[in-house]
Amino acid sequence: MAEPALIPDLARGPASRHGADPSPGVWRTGRLMTGLKARLTVATLTRSPGMIVGTILGGLWGLGVLFMIGTGLFAAAGALPPEGTRATAVLVGAAATVAWWVAAIASGRADATLHASQFALFPLPRKGIALGQVLGALVGIAGPFTLVGLLLYTAVWRLDATAWVTAVVLLPAGWLLMVVGNRCFTALAERLAAKRRVGEILTLLLLVLLMLTGPILTGLFTGVESLGARIYTVTDVVAWTPVGALWAVPADVAAGAWLPALARTGIAAVTLAALLWLWRGALGKSLENATGAVVSGGGRSQVKGAGLFDRLPARPWAAVAARCLTYWVKDPRYSGSLVVVPVMFVLFWFMSGGGGGLWFFAGPLVGLLMAYTISGDVAYDHKGFALHILTGVPGWADRLGRVVGMLLPGIPLTALGVLLAAGFSDAWELLPAMIGVSALALLGGAGLSSVMSARYTYPVPLPGQSPFKTPQGFTVLNVLIQFVALTLMGVLTLPALIPFVIQLVTGSAAAGVISLLVGVIAGPLLCAGGIWLGGRWIEARAPELLNTVSAYR
Amino acid sequence: MAVSLRGLTKVFGPGTSRSKVAVNRLSLDVPHGAFYGLVGRNGAGKTTALSMLTGLLRPTEGRAMVSGIDVWGQSRQARHAMGVLPDGMTFFERLSGRQLVTYAGLLRGMDRDTVAQRTDDLLRAMDLTNDGGTAVQDYSAGMRKKIMLAAAMVHAPGLLVLDEPFEAVDPVSAANIRELLQDFARAGGTVIVSSHVMDLVQRMCDHVAVVDDGRLLAAGTVDQVRGSQSLEDTFVELVGGRTQVGEGLTWLSPR
Incomplete structure (x- = not known):
């Protein structure tokens, strides 16, 4: 027999003080x-x-x-x-x-x-x-x-x-x-976003829609001569x-x-x-339903085995790459960038009316975008970065893994940009130079990101948040960091970009070859240098970095 | 000594008006094979002290050694000697439970077969076998603690530093984990747990340190510290600050 004294008498109703206080009007x-x-x-x-x-x-x-x-x-x-x-x-x-x-x-x-x-x-x-x-x-x-x-x-x-x-x-x-x-x-x-996957897909669709607003509106209003x-x-x-x-x-x-x-x-x-x-x-x-409980959708998705960790080599750097790649696919904050790239191609196609013009820079721009994404990598990790510190993973392995994780989708997408550019403009003679500039943008940019993100961070949407969320707590320094990072990445591509422009103007094939050589030689060197220096920096200041990024909210 | 802390100090915001001494010249020795409880009120500085021991927070002053290795000098070796469950941190939650433990193992440079074998064992020990493929973000609070605990143990360290390991963990799992930790200590491993559940510490630990306001108030074997009283009474006596319950909130009664 249960002790009735322990159970509050719910039947007492209004006589009890429970809920008797008048609520505000x-x-x-x-x-x-x-x-x-x-x-x-x-x-x-x-x-x-x-x-x-x-x-x-x-x-x-x-x-x-x-x-x-x-x-x-x-x-x-x-x-x-x-x-x-x-x-x-x-x-x-x-x-x-x-x-x-x-x-x-x-x-x-x-x-x-x-x-x-x-x-x-x-x-x-x-x-x-x-x-x-x-x-x-x-x-x-x-x-x-x-x-x-x-x-x-x-x-x-x-x-x-x-x-x-x-x-x-x-x-x-x-x-x-x-x-x-x-x-x-x-x-x-x-209500919709309570199903996480639905919410994430909705977010990505909206991103595409926003990017295409210009072309869609222009398409609605132009085309016919009688605009009025x-x-x-x-x-x-x-x-x-x-x-x-x-x-x-x-x-x-x-x-x-x-x-x-x-x-x-x-x-x-x-x-x-x-x-x-x-x-x-x-x-x-x-x-x-105020508990904020997130339903992970019908038939909770189960990962078989250890997923990508089974596919890549069993080394610390490869584990980091596998983890990053998993995030590139599963986290809208990263996969947003992957969705944006094809949409960028559509935009280029639209704005340059088929070929030429902007198209020539499709490859380098995709490269820069991908490289820039990992400049906020540690901030994207947020508190998860603690695991890298606790396991004592070497700084270079942390840097290399992130770069490899980015390059695995980054290289095919950049290559696609270059091929589409050459194809649509029917300018195959520009291919070497475009490869050179793109290689320098992607690899040199990755090197720069590896160094920047080892010390200088800026607030980003936290894990689980929508990529649209405007992170709070931006300081003047954060804005400066992003500005400097982007500017440096642009400046970095100049050695390959200048011969490319010379080829565009004079038609000199030699200039194109120079661009290619600069890109494929300097790109990997810059990347390796960035991984080495970034690794040194991160080992020197990992706890401070964790402190900074885990304070973002 | 498995762990020795010497004059460990952390000042947040030094030189400013909001400067706060979170840990104040803390010195402590933890012998090998000890099951050491670190107790204190909320905000006493437990987590700050443990963060400095585990390499997550650089001390303002003082040293932390693990088996004679300086945590802030030879950090790589010190980190390999420890398994850590930090409080207030989240690991990569879009990974599945199995992936997270695998990741922790691979990051430490272990080979794939050992990692796979131990991950299976750990998931079983934590009663998470059926949830191994589920993303950690869909776990409950207790399941998260357990998977992070598994990630801390996968490389079989000699020292486990566990900050609030039983918070939100169900009683059955907690009993399993407790037994596992006790076996580990009996076999010569060292465990440091922080908690504010005195009963648990009294039953589980053989040593205890009482911290308040960033300072060490008492340390030794549980029996030395508590004397003839319960640990809870000793703790309240040491720390003080009990309000006169019953007089303060006379209006807090139904009817």
């Missing part, structure tokens, strides 16, 4: 959460002196961009016919709305400030949490900027007083549409969509077209209501 919750968000914003922006400088510079930059957009819209109103003004207003408004919504999925698990699951333990009303999240956006970073941006945006209607007044009146509604959509999609994305007519058709369609309807209302009101104005306002209202309804559901789910 909707408005008070909203106010509390807004205050919390304001404090978090201030704390984030003033974490360190370096951060304050960054905040001021970033703020000035943001204001500058807003000012430019505002000036552009102001000028557009004067320069364009009324239909042009309407098209500008609708398309810019719709694009900003879409940007806000898509940003939600991009940041995904990243911006969890005020996320509902953090408040699951507190007896807060759901509506209050929602209110807090919307009001909280006002005291965040993007929210105020958007508000200022929207104010500037109304300048597009400056020539028509009626439209301008309507736009100003509708401004809060527009802002609300953006923010509520953002919160709603954040909550939905969170096309834009107006697009505008008319967009003006009836949930993201565009609201932005077209001022034009309707100004034209006295009351029925369309009413209909579009209706569309916007229904959209807002639908978003609120969806958000309510997702919020409820987040509050009920």
Whole structure:
């Protein structure tokens, strides 16, 4: 017989003090959460002196961009016919709305400030949490900027007083549409991302989409000679969509077209209501499943044996390479780079209209990208780097393994870039020089990364985080490190690049051979030198390095 | 001596207003074959001291020796003599459990067959055979501790330095691991564990050191340190700081 005294009497219900305390109301919750968000914003922006400088510079930059957009819209109103003004207003408004919504999925698990699951333990009303999240956006970073941006945006209607007044009146509604959509999609994305693999694939897809935005948009608007007519058709369609309807209302009101104005306002209202309804559901789910438990998807993926560790030689450097390569495949922070490369090829193809021009530099650029990725390698390891220290792996083996892990996908991808470049431009006589420059970029860059990352690091997204996550705690030094690393890598390729350019200009085949020789001789030498020197540095300062990278959050 | 610490000191942020002495002239000898418990409150400096012993944190002053090898002079040899379970660190969690232990073995320059054999044995000992192929990031907190423990033992070191090894580990696994460690010590191996569970230390360890505020308060065999009382009472006496329970939070009662 169990001792009943030990079991709390759950049946007592309201008579018990459990949960009898009155929970704060909707408005008070909203106010509390807004205050919390304001404090978090201030704390984030003033974490360190370096951060304050960054905040001021970033703020000035943001204001500058807003000012430019505002000036552009102001000028557009004067320069364009009324239909042009309407098209500008609708398309810019719709694009900003879409940007806000898509940003939600991009940041995904990243911006969890005020996320509902953090408040699951507190007896807060759901509506209050929602209110807090919307009001909280006002005291965040993007929210105020958007508000200022929207104010500037109304300048597009400056020539028509009626439209301008309507736009100003509708401004809060527009802002609300953006923010509520953002919160709603954040909550939905969170639900999706709970299946890790799904979340990761979504992230990678988005990365591709973002990179291809330019070509896709250009493709939509160009190709046909009558650009103007096309834009107006697009505008008319967009003006009836949930993201565009609201932005077209001022034009309707100004034209006295009351029925369309009413209909579009209706569309916007229904959209807002639908978003609120969806958000309510997702919020409820987040509050009920607040443990943050990640489901690894149907039939937990099992690695057979020791995976790549069985395939590569049983040496410390090869073990490091196997580990790095596993991460290149499995960790979106690395595999993002692998996905980006083919997309880069598409971009080159698009921008150079088939062959020539930029294509010539496809190989070297891929090489640089791959080499640069490992300049943050120790920071990507984060606390895992402790294992390398504890096992006493020699510094050169640590460096060599990382370089080999990068080169295994890096060499084929760079070679593909070179071959595609030569093929599409039908410039096979440039092949030796392109190989030379690419070899120097990839191998010399890898050498430089090996040295840089042994001492100088910068914050990166932590293990398990989305590659889109903006790491916190950037200092002026970190930015300088990245700048210097990239500049040095560029400078490093000059000895092969200069003869290559000479060949491009004069057609001298000898210059191409010189480029090839410089690349295939200096590249491996620089790489080996970088591994040796980086190894020395890392052995001298491994604990300090671990201290620095494990403090990133 | 398996381990000897001499005047080990760590000052965080020296020369600044927020300067903090985390470990203060700590000297300690751990004989070969000892099962040594390091006890102290949260923030007493246990992890900082162990990090300096294991080569993860450079001391501000003082020396740490493992079997006569200077950890900060001949670091490679010293690291091969130790197996370490650090606290507050995570290893490469996208690897599977088996991969992680294999990685630790290969990094230490062991040959493939030995690593494979020992990895199998360790997974079995840790009751993780069925989870060997699962990514460590999908492990529970206790499973993580166990796989990191396995990674610390794969090269059969003479000294194990384990920071909070039983935190979140289920009682059955904990009993298995305890037995394993005791056999290891009986065979001449040296174990240092940090913990704040006094009962566990009293039952499991033969030696104990009490650390508070970065300083060594007492050290010796468990019987020497505790005298006629329980270790917990001795500890509370040494460290002090008990609040008058019952008077402080009178409102904390149901009904």
